[in-house]
Amino acid sequence: MRKLCLCIFLTISLFPQLLRAKEDDFVRQPPRRVIFTRHLRSDSDPQQVHISLVGKDHMKVSWVTDKKHCKSVVEYGKESGKYTAKATGDHTSYKYFFYSSGKIHHVTIGPLEPSTTYFYRCGGSDPEFSFRTPPSKLPLDFVVAGDLGQTEWTNTTLDHIQSIDYDVLILPGDLSYADTHQPLWDSFGRIVEPYASRRPWMVTEGNHEIEIFPIIYPTGFKAYNARWPMPYQESGSTSNLYYSFEVAGTHVIMLGSYAEFDADSEQYKWLQADLAKIDRKKTPWVVALLHAPWYNTNTAHQGEGESMRLAMEELLYRARVDLVFQGHVHAYERFTRVYNNEADPCGPVYITIGDGGNREGLALSFEDPASPLSLYREPSFGHGRLKMVNETHAFWGWHRNDDSNFVVKDQVWLQSLSSSKTCSRSVNQKVTSPTGNDEL
Ligand SMILES: *[C@@H]1O[C@H](CO)[C@@H](O)[C@H](O)[C@H]1NC(C)=O
Numbered sequence: 282m283r284k285l286c287l288c289i290f291l292t293i294s295l296f297p298q299l300l301r302a303k304e305d306d307f308v309r310q311p312p313r314r315v316i317f318t319r320h321l322r323s324d325s326d327p328q329q330v331h332i333s334l335v336g337k338d339h340m341k342v343s344w345v346t347d348k349k350h351c352k353s354v355v356e357y358g359k360e361s362g363k364y365t366a367k368a369t370g371d372h373t374s375y376k377y378f379f380y381s382s383g384k385i386h387h388v389t390i391g392p393l394e395p396s397t398t399y400f401y402r403c404g405g406s407d408p409e410f411s412f413r414t415p416p417s418k419l420p421l422d423f424v425v426a427g428d429l430g431q432t433e434w435t436n437t438t439l440d441h442i443q444s445i446d447y448d449v450l451i452l453p454g455d456l457s458y459a460d461t462h463q464p465l466w467d468s469f470g471r472i473v474e475p476y477a478s479r480r481p482w483m484v485t486e487g488n489h490e491i492e493i494f495p496i497i498y499p500t501g502f503k504a505y506n507a508r509w510p511m512p513y514q515e516s517g518s519t520s521n522l523y524y525s526f527e528v529a530g531t532h533v534i535m536l537g538s539y540a541e542f543d544a545d546s547e548q549y550k551w552l553q554a555d556l557a558k559i560d561r562k563k564t565p566w567v568v569a570l571l572h573a574p575w576y577n578t579n580t581a582h583q584g585e586g587e588s589m590r591l592a593m594e595e596l597l598y599r600a601r602v603d604l605v606f607q608g609h610v611h612a613y614e615r616f617t618r619v620y621n622n623e624a625d626p627c628g629p630v631y632i633t634i635g636d637g638g639n640r641e642g643l644a645l646s647f648e649d650p651a652s653p654l655s656l657y658r659e660p661s662f663g664h665g666r667l668k669m670v671n672e673t674h675a676f677w678g679w680h681r682n683d684d685s686n687f688v689v690k691d692q693v694w695l696q697s698l699s700s701s702k703t704c705s706r707s708v709n710q711k712v713t714s715p716t717g718n719d720e721l
């Protein structure tokens with residue numbers, strides 16, 4: 282008996298994770314190493330190909346060539362190898378200390394038909410890529426992944442993302458974790474190419490995109506703006522750091538946690554105007570993304586999004602935004618509908634999804650006891666899927682990376698606020714009272 286006890290004691294003290302595994306049947310995963318994805322094509326071949334939506338029926342194709350003579354041209358068509366159309370775009374490049382980027386090409390192609398596969402070639406050079414355009418009407422499948430990075434976890438997350446079809450990927454900030462080490466931006470472009478060249482990736486910035494260096498690079502976002510330009514002009518924004526776009530019944534607002542957001546800022550005025558333009562008949566769903574969470578019960582990054590929440594929450598609430606995705610915290614958390622720190626049936630559902638696979642590891646500790654506003658929280662790597670089923674219903678699922686498998690750990694049906702009788706009255710009436718909930 283004594284021997285058995287000693288044996289159990291030794292086992293537990295040597296392998297404490299066994300105890301935890303028993304608690305919730307899952308061992309928290311440690312961070313994994315960074316993958317540096319090499320450039321295996323020739324210097325004049327396209328690399329780091331990725332696509333993003335532009336307006337109703339256009340697509341921007343972005344890529345990099347090491348050689349400067351390569352043309353910013355995309356040939357495309359509906360059959361492999363048969364390019365019936367061609368478009369020319371522009372290019373840019375940038376320097377960051379001793380680093381000089383390759384030639385970064387951006388070409389907008391279209392008009393394109395919805396739900397259609399196009400084959401394309403960049404700069405007149407192989408390889409051929411293909412993408413599928415999103416549908417023009419609901420249903421529509423979003424993938425949501427935040428704080429992606431380029432580690433072995435990123436690889437697993439991307440693998441899981443690809444394993445089920447989807448239409449558009451949306452990312453609430455923190456892409457490459459290059460953190461001023463510019464070759465990591467190129468490596469990130471290569472690790473995501475097999476995914477981001479097939480489906481549009483729509484992103485907004487996180488703190489890892491800033492890359493400010495005092496005096497020399499005082500405004501930051503040099504690499505991010507050069508490599509990942511989003512369609513901000515199309516939504517009336519003057520900055521790549523915040524914009525909106527519409528796809529199949531959904532108005533998506535990409536906010537900038539690292540741009541000015543106070544009431545007299547450009548971003549605030551743009552957001553006000555953008556919200557006022559939304560037609561809920563055309564886009565019954567409104568989704569917003571931002572990096573530093575407004576609602577967060579993890580002990581990591583507490584309060585970092587608070588001043589932005591104080592400045593902008595009321596605008597989103599009055600516009601009856603359905604969902605807000607947040608990044609930054611390396612964990613998953615889902616809140617109930619909230620406004621001003623209280624449960625509110627007409628407020629957005631807040632979801633933190635900063636668990637894509639960054640190199641810094643997970644944010645393991647949550648405040649105790651849990652706030653009643655927080656319905657599910659777990660520090661694990663993973664990604665989310667938002668299926669906009671129809672005008673009134675959407676299905677959200679969080680897919681946890683459980684080593685090589687994925688496991689759907691959290692799921693919930695959501696009803697659009699534009700279809701809620703109580704909440705939609707104020708959508709249509711454009712509430713002007715400061716709290717906006719007087720009819721509830
Ligand atoms: C990353 O994933 C790809 C595709 O699944 C695989 O071929 C590659 O070996 C992986 N790389 C690493 C370093 O795990």
Ligand SMILES: *[C@@H]1O[C@H](CO)[C@@H](O)[C@H](O)[C@H]1NC(C)=O
Pocket residue numbers: 670671672673674
């Ligand atoms: C929308 O989808 C939900 C869930 O599948 C279903 O119950 C509802 O009837 C659908 N509404 C319409 C108008 O089709």
